[in-house]
Amino acid sequence: MIQDLKEQYGNIFEEELINEIVQVGTFKEVPEGYKLIEIGDYLRGMPLLISGVIKILREDDDGDELLLYYLEKGDTCSMTMACCMGDTKSEIRAIAETDAKLIMVPIQKMEEWTIKYKPWRNFVFNSYHVRLNELLSTLDSIAFQKMDERLIGYLKEKARVTNDDIIHSTHQDIAYDLHSSRVVISRLLKKLEEMGKIKLHRNFIKILDL
Amino acid sequence: MIQDLKEQYGNIFEEELINEIVQVGTFKEVPEGYKLIEIGDYLRGMPLLISGVIKILREDDDGDELLLYYLEKGDTCSMTMACCMGDTKSEIRAIAETDAKLIMVPIQKMEEWTIKYKPWRNFVFNSYHVRLNELLSTLDSIAFQKMDERLIGYLKEKARVTNDDIIHSTHQDIAYDLHSSRVVISRLLKKLEEMGKIKLHRNFIKILDL
DNA sequence: CCTGTGCAGTAACAATGGTTACAGAAGTAT
DNA sequence: ATACTTCTGTAACCATTGTTACTGCACAGG
Numbered sequence: 001m002i003q004d005l006k007e008q009y010g011n012i013f014e015e016e017l018i019n020e021i022v023q024v025g026t027f028k029e030v031p032e033g034y035k036l037i038e039i040g041d042y043l044r045g046m047p048l049l050i051s052g053v054i055k056i057l058r059e060d061d062d063g064d065e066l067l068l069y070y071l072e073k074g075d076t077c078s079m080t081m082a083c084c085m086g087d088t089k090s091e092i093r094a095i096a097e098t099d100a101k102l103i104m105v106p107i108q109k110m111e112e113w114t115i116k117y118k119p120w121r122n123f124v125f126n127s128y129h130v131r132l133n134e135l136l137s138t139l140d141s142i143a144f145q146k147m148d149e150r151l152i153g154y155l156k157e158k159a160r161v162t163n164d165d166i167i168h169s170t171h172q173d174i175a176y177d178l179h180s181s182r183v184v185i186s187r188l189l190k191k192l193e194e195m196g197k198i199k200l201h202r203n204f205i206k207i208l209d210l
Numbered sequence: 211m212i213q214d215l216k217e218q219y220g221n222i223f224e225e226e227l228i229n230e231i232v233q234v235g236t237f238k239e240v241p242e243g244y245k246l247i248e249i250g251d252y253l254r255g256m257p258l259l260i261s262g263v264i265k266i267l268r269e270d271d272d273g274d275e276l277l278l279y280y281l282e283k284g285d286t287c288s289m290t291m292a293c294c295m296g297d298t299k300s301e302i303r304a305i306a307e308t309d310a311k312l313i314m315v316p317i318q319k320m321e322e323w324t325i326k327y328k329p330w331r332n333f334v335f336n337s338y339h340v341r342l343n344e345l346l347s348t349l350d351s352i353a354f355q356k357m358d359e360r361l362i363g364y365l366k367e368k369a370r371v372t373n374d375d376i377i378h379s380t381h382q383d384i385a386y387d388l389h390s391s392r393v394v395i396s397r398l399l400k401k402l403e404e405m406g407k408i409k410l411h412r413n414f415i416k417i418l419d420l
Numbered sequence: 421c422c423t424g425t426g427c428a429g430t431a432a433c434a435a436t437g438g439t440t441a442c443a444g445a446a447g448t449a450t
Numbered sequence: 451a452t453a454c455t456t457c458t459g460t461a462a463c464c465a466t467t468g469t470t471a472c473t474g475c476a477c478a479g480g
Contacts, residue, residue: 058346060354068349082339091346115325128338129292135345136268136301139278142352143389144270147437170457179353181438186458202446202457357467380427391468396428412427412476 001027004050004101008074017117021048025103030096037080037094042087045104049075052100053161057093057177066142067154067177069134070097070161078131081110081124098162148188150178155198156210165207211237214260214311218284227327231258235313240306247290247304252297255314259285262310263371267303267387276352277364277387279344280307280371288341291320291334308372358398360388365408366420375417 002022010018025048030036037043039059047054054071056079071077071094079092113120141150154177159165175185189205192198199206212232220228235258240246247253249269257264264281266289281287281304289302323330351360364387369375385395399415402408409416 058349058353060350062354064354066349066353078338079342082335082342086336086339088339091343111331114331121321121324125292128288128342129298132289132292132338132342132345133301135342135349139268139276139345139349139352140270142349143268143276144272144274172457182458183439183460184437187437187460190459200458382427392428393430393469394467397430397467400429410428 001103005048005103008050009048012123013119014117017113017120020109020113021103021105024109025105027101027103029101030099032096032098034096034100035093036096037077037090037092039090039093041090043080043090043107045106046080046110047077048103048105049073050101050103052102053097054100054102055095055097057095058091059093064179065176066179068092068138069131070157072161075130076123076127078128081127147178147180147184148191151185151188152192152197152210154178155205155207159207159210167205167207168203169205170203211313215258215313218260219258222333223329224327227323227330230319230323231313231315234319235315237311237313239311240309242306242308244306244310245303246306247287247300247302249300249303251300253290253300253317255316256290256320257287258313258315259283260311260313262312263307264310264312265305265307267305268301269303274389275386276389278302278348279341280367282371285340286333286337288338291337357388357390357394358401361395361398362402362407362420364388365415365417369417369420377415377417378413379415380413 002018005018005021009021013021026045028047030052036047036054049071051073054075054077056068056071056077058066058068077094079090080094110124114124141153145153151174154174155167158167158169171185171189172182174180174189175182178185189198189200192210193200196208197210198208212228215228215231219231223231236255238257240262246257246264259281261283264285264287266278266281266287268276268278287304289300290304320334324334351363355363361384364384365377368377368379381395381399382392384390384399385392388395399408399410402420403410406418407420408418
């Protein structure tokens, strides 16, 4: 655990802070598909992601889903921080997109470290910053892009975070993430295949030239 | 200025912090329609809103606009904080929706006060929290609602922040804010009028029963 | 009073995306 | 092998939203 932590955060946090994190944090290893946070949950800790990818989703009252963004190693969940600080329910769902390792830090420490460690302060503010911008990008794509562009963006982003140009998803999976319908996604994917940008298979998609 | 500041922030910030704000902050009074921040601006200070309403907009490369949310008295702009801290360009535009009074605080103070004053810390984190949730709501409405619902929400929200059940906007204004077209908005407004929810006039709309 | 400008109403049409329905292919279990 | 389930392909159709075009009205300025 210390090994992992140092590898990921050693260059930005000083020794003393790392040690504190190790002392109070709880290590967690979760498999792909594991649900870390459900909408409405009260959160007891703040997650520091060490490896893997976490997918952050929004869902409305009718059960319609929408992918907000991915967390990658070195990221934390600003939403979670916001929830913890405000002591309110989670507005989002978090699912492990791949196997993942993370450390949960009790929320009380957050404020203490904010005062004590400048790097921690920077880390926290930077997280908020990054997440706000991430949300803005998501908003842009929904507000200003058409479904075909959003689909291309989705495939690219997913390939990037998983570091794999084979997308292991069904058309239905993609439809959920983009809040569309399976038929629409199949239609658009077929067009992309005809354009030579991807190759379709059962249960996976090979990216050629997006 | 001190009067205004105390009235708005006196109950959450202690005397000493108020005094510091007065010392280093610059008071600003702007008229309706004044552009406070343009996309791409580098920001030198963080605004504390004392009175009035500020409208925060997003715009894409093609010049398509979208209203994100309103800032009201007692609010600050998390986006601005994020930009200042990260020393990056503004991602949004800020326009005074009504005449407004605000205090600009140099960004260097922000970190200093974060360490020194607990209420300031709470204020800053709470602002991020509120803003993240505001963005999520905006995202919800775009992703999950149809235009007629969005329009009703828009009218309600605008009436709330301006504290006026007469909306002083043309159909074109509304179309810009909702990133739609004038014809579509006119069509939907007419329907709302037929349902007896609003009364249409030239240059303004009277809300009856939304 | 006349005229120009901006605002609103409306019709016709296009484009995008969502829905329903069905067929066949691929994989799984018996 | 057979039956069952899941995934994909495709067609036909519908709903919503956006676009173009034209109308008349209101108001301001001469």
